[in-house]
Amino acid sequence: MNTLPLAGQKAWVYGGTSGIGLACARALAEAGATVIVAGRSAERVAEALRQLPAGTVGESVDAGDEAALRAAYARHGAFRHLVVSIGGTSAVGPYRSLDEPALRKTFEGKFWPFQRTTMAALPHLADGSITWVTGAAARAAIPGMAAMAAGNGALHAMVGPLARELAPVRVNAVSPGFIDTPYWDRALPDDARQRTYQAMAEIVPVRRVGTPEDIAAAVLLCASNSFITGAVLDVDGGRRLV
Numbered sequence: 001m002n003t004l005p006l007a008g009q010k011a012w013v014y015g016g017t018s019g020i021g022l023a024c025a026r027a028l029a030e031a032g033a034t035v036i037v038a039g040r041s042a043e044r045v046a047e048a049l050r051q052l053p054a055g056t057v058g059e060s061v062d063a064g065d066e067a068a069l070r071a072a073y074a075r076h077g078a079f080r081h082l083v084v085s086i087g088g089t090s091a092v093g094p095y096r097s098l099d100e101p102a103l104r105k106t107f108e109g110k111f112w113p114f115q116r117t118t119m120a121a122l123p124h125l126a127d128g129s130i131t132w133v134t135g136a137a138a139r140a141a142i143p144g145m146a147a148m149a150a151g152n153g154a155l156h157a158m159v160g161p162l163a164r165e166l167a168p169v170r171v172n173a174v175s176p177g178f179i180d181t182p183y184w185d186r187a188l189p190d191d192a193r194q195r196t197y198q199a200m201a202e203i204v205p206v207r208r209v210g211t212p213e214d215i216a217a218a219v220l221l222c223a224s225n226s227f228i229t230g231a232v233l234d235v236d237g238g239r240r241l242v
C-alpha cells in the first residue's frame, strides 16, 4: 500500500493563511489530517480558520523568529507532515541592476524562512514528510529572474541530500508555475494583473494560469505517497519550458 492515510495525523502548514498554503491546509484537512496553519498575521490566521474545516488550529508566528518557532512547535508536540509555503520577497530585474543587498534580501525572504521552519521542526518529526513549495523560476531561464531562480534553486538542490539524510522522513518540493493567489492581488493593480494572467495563459502549453488547488493536489500526493521522496515535482503548466 503506497498511499498513507492522513486521517488523524498532525500537519503544519507554514504560509497556510493565504493562497497556495491555504489550499494545502484545506486539502490536508479534508483528507482527515489535523492541520495547524501558521503565518505572521493573527488576523489572517483567524480569517483562515473561519474558512477551514473544524478542528484546524492556527499559530501566529514569524518564520524570522527562531525562538517563537521553537515555542510554537513545542506547544503542539510530535507531528507527521510539514508543508512550507511561505511567501517570499525576491529581487526581480536585470542582473546588472542587482546588488548584493538585493540578492541577500531574496534569500532572507524565502530560503532562510524555509530553513528555519524546517530545522526547528525536526525534533518533533520522527517520520512522515516535508514538502517545500518552491517555484518554476528555478528551472526556467527567465530574464530578470536570476535572483528568484537562485533562491528556489537552492531549495531544490537540498531536496535530494535531505531525503537521504532525514529518512524515514520523506522530503520533496512542489515547484509551481504562475498561480492565481492573493500575492498577485497585492503585487499588481487589477487591470495589469488581468493582462499578465492572459499573457501567461498564452505562452504556457496548458493555456491557463494555475490555481492554488492545482498545487495543493501535488502537495497532498507528496505527503501521502510513501514512495515519493527526493523529488522536485513541477506543477507549472509547462512554465519552465517557455
Ligand SMILES: NC(=O)c1ccc[n+]([C@@H]2O[C@H](COP(=O)([O-])OP(=O)(O)OC[C@H]3O[C@@H](n4cnc5c(N)ncnc54)[C@H](OP(=O)(O)O)[C@@H]3O)[C@@H](O)[C@H]2O)c1
Residues within 6 Å of the ligand: 014, 015, 016, 017, 018, 019, 020, 021, 038, 039, 040, 041, 042, 044, 061, 062, 063, 064, 085, 086, 087, 088, 110, 113, 133, 134, 135, 136, 175, 176, 177, 178, 179, 180, 181, 182, 183, 184
Ligand atoms: N503565486 C505564484 O504565482 C507562485 C509561483 C511560484 C511559486 N510560488 C511560491 O509559493 C509560495 C506561496 O505563494 P502564494 O502566492 O500562495 O503567497 P501568498 O498568498 O502571499 O501567501 C503567503 C503566505 O506566507 C505567509 N508568510 C509570509 N511571510 C511569512 C513569515 N515570515 N513567517 C510566516 N509566514 C509568512 C503569509 O502570511 P503572513 O503575511 O500573515 O505572514 C501567507 O500565509 C511562495 O513561496 C511563492 O514563492 C508562488
